[in-house]
Amino acid sequence: MPELPEVETIRRQLAPAVEGTVLERLEVLDARWCEPAAPAEVADAVRGRRVERLSRRGKYLIWELEDEVYLLMHLRMTGNLFVVPPDEDGDERPHLRARLLFDSGRHVLFVDVRRFGTGVVLLGHDALVEYFSSRLGPEPLSPEFTADALRAMAAGRKAPVKAFLLSQERIAGVGNIYADEALWRAKIHPLRPVGTLKRPQIEALHAGVIDALNAGIDARGASIDDFRHTDGASGSFQDRFKVYGRAGEPCERCGTTIEKIRVAGRGTYFCPHDQRKPRARRLAQAPMRSR
Secondary structure (H helix, E strand, C coil), rough: CCHHHHHHHHHHHHHHHHHHHHHHHHEEHHCCCCCCCCCCHHHHHHHCEEEEEEEEEEEEEEEEEEEEEEEEEECCEEEEEEEECCCCCCCCCEEEEEEECCCCCCEEEEEEECCEEEEEEEECHHHHEEEEEEEECCCCCCCCCHHHHHHHHHHHCEEEEHHHCCCCCCCCCCCCHHHHHHHHHHHCCHHHHHHHHCHHHHHHHHHHHHHHHHHHHCCCCCCCCCCCCCCCCCCHHHCCCCCCCCCCCCCCCCCCCEEEEEECCEEEEEECCCCCCCCCCCCCCCCCCCC
């Protein structure tokens, strides 16, 4: 699934091509893309509006149109956005779900093999704020994401730290790949209950999340299966993974063989030497009652 670095990569590539242009027409070719809204309603809401800004929130790409109309796109597992010239309408491309046509002559195609990607239109800034308030935590690359804020979110929670990082309501944009990469950097086992982390570990985790995400952005995302740039090129972060997908290979930091387990239903990679497994707590034995 495209995570924060992949969506940010797409945003940076798309913005120069679409900001300031007019979205002349949105063609929804698969009604599932915008359910429960009708395709015609979504198309009417955005037709003829200028793209004032292309932004991102977590894994969502936000088309900020004039008069506070917002088109939110989520790529989910296999969605991609491609910029193509006027002479390519994309009809020959399999799995084409939506097409955006601009007054510049460019077309933007939403292609999605598994059809999980979505498009949502929100009217007004208040609606945008409300939409994200119950879905997303702080942006991990924003000033509000501090070690103290992370410590407050983790306090008292028994969930494994890997599951905590995957919760979008806690931290926006971190997925399976970058959670593993962040935990390796912080030297924290993915099963460690997040509420038991000491202040130095919280600080290391905070730094690890930021470093892993920035490394992904610098490499323009990871192309393992489906993710591609807007021109069809691949990202390169998969060539720089520290642990993700490297089970059976040596840890570059200590040489120990990297292992794979499942946490929160997701394949999870870690170094058993640098990321020590938390000790199981012994259950206090209840005194025997005499009969």
